[in-house]
């Protein structure tokens with residue numbers, strides 16, 4: 001078995017979140033979040049539905065603004081960037097959406113060409129094709145190049161969604177519920193892909209999930225979100241080896257649901 005080469009650099013902080021608060025009206029979603037992610041580290045953020053996991057990564061990539069607190073990404077304070085700087089930063093942050101966000105009226109080839117043509121206009125047609133073929137091979141789906149999204153399985157759609165993000169060679173990957181709606185075997189394949197992406201593309205990642213298997217197999221570190229705060233952080237075993245009833249309930253609920 002090939003041993004994964006993680007090469008995490010704990011001297012290089014890639015994402016740093018401090019005292020982050022975000023409410024929607026009376027809904028106080030994030031209530032003092034602190035999080036550091038180091039170069040080439042995979043951090044899994046676990047929590048129940050509606051705890052603010054997606055809100056957190058949307059704030060990290062500048063899609064939402066916090067009420068207070070700071071978010072530093074690749075050395076830049078996200079809240080202080082103007083529109084142009086934010087666009088430049090976003091090119092380095094790949095966002096893999098929960099629903100894969102593919103354009104249903106476009107083929108796989110066109111879906112993958114879209115971000116390239118929009119953001120790297122200097123490329124020739126031949127270069128675009130070669131990059132599409134290369135990234136499709138990376139996600140193991142070369143044969144789907146001329147298919148439409150409606151012809152793909154849920155797992156294949158997730159892979160193409162990840163490929164479409166990777167084609168811009170981001171330094172950071174934010175995965176929003178990468179295994180949601182997938183059967184256990186397809187989920188394992190996606191978890192393996194997330195680890196492969198880190199190894200091959202040297203990405204730093206946050207994986208948002210409520211799937212324990214996903215968190216365990218992709219997260220070097222796991223952070224447990226509860227009521228707007230991280231209540232425990234560490235390796236998967238450190239987090240779940242606990243007397244905290246909130247974490248034990250989360251574990252048991254997941255376990256029962258997987259039976």
Ligand SMILES: Nc1ncnc2c1ncn2[C@@H]1O[C@H](COP(=O)(O)OP(=O)(O)OP(=O)(O)O)[C@@H](O)[C@H]1O
Pocket residue numbers: 024027029047048049050051052053054055056177210
């Ligand atoms: N743009 C918005 N306007 C108002 N409320 C919002 C907005 N975005 C998120 N929320 C609310 O913030 C809370 C957290 O939502 P979020 O999508 O981050 O949850 P989550 O932990 O990712 O859950 P899930 O796993 O179900 O996606 C929810 O109560 C949601 O309704």
